[in-house]
Structure formats: C-alpha cells, structure tokens
Amino acid sequence: MVTKVERERAALEAAEKDLAERKKRLAQMEKEEAEKKLARLTKKVGLDKAITLLDLAARAKPQVAIEALEQLAGKPPAKSTTKAS
Numbered sequence: 210m211v212t213k214v215e216r217e218r219a220a221l222e223a224a225e226k227d228l229a230e231r232k233k234r235l236a237q238m239e240k241e242e243a244e245k246k247l248a249r250l251t252k253k254v255g256l257d258k259a260i261t262l263l264d265l266a267a268r269a270k271p272q273v274a275i276e277a278l279e280q281l282a283g284k285p286p287a288k289s290t291t292k293a294s
Contacts, residue, residue, distance in 0.1 A: 251259040266274035279285070 225247075254262070
C-alpha cells in the first residue's frame with residue numbers, strides 16, 4: 210500500500226522532471242528565436258556588412274559598440290551590467 214507521503218514524493222519528482230524538460234524546451238526555443246533574428250538582421254544588412262559590424266564591435270568591446278550604435282539610433286543606452294575600470 211502506498212502512503213500519502215510516498216504519493217506526494219512521487220508527484221513532486223514527476224513535477225521536477227517535467228519542469229526540467231520544460232526549461233530545456235524553453236532554452237531551445239530561445240536559441241532558435243535568436244538564430245532566426247540573427248538571420249533576419251543579417252539578411253537586412255547583408256552578410257559582408259554584418260561580419261564587418263561584428264568584427265568592429267568585437268575589437269571595440271561589445272558593450273561600447275552597442276552604446277555607440279544606440280546613441281546613433283537615438284535610443285537611450287541600456288544600463289550597463291559591467292563595472293567601469
């Protein structure tokens with residue numbers, strides 16, 4: 210005979226397993242969404258320009274490049290999560 214505690218423990222384990230699977234699916238969906246967005250934006254500016262933009266951003270530190278581009282676009286810069294040195 211299964212006790213109430215054992216049933217609850219089994220239900221909790223099943224819920225934890227389901228949650229882990231849902232987190233994996235969500236991570237996969239977010240990755241696919243980011244890939245689609247990257248492909249869409251790359252198509253808009255062209256592959257060569259996209260590579261040039263990313264290369265320059267990497268050389269100038271990505272956060273600095275993002276802030277500079279946001280200023281050019283007239284968008285207020287996002288709050289930085291990096292510490293200034």
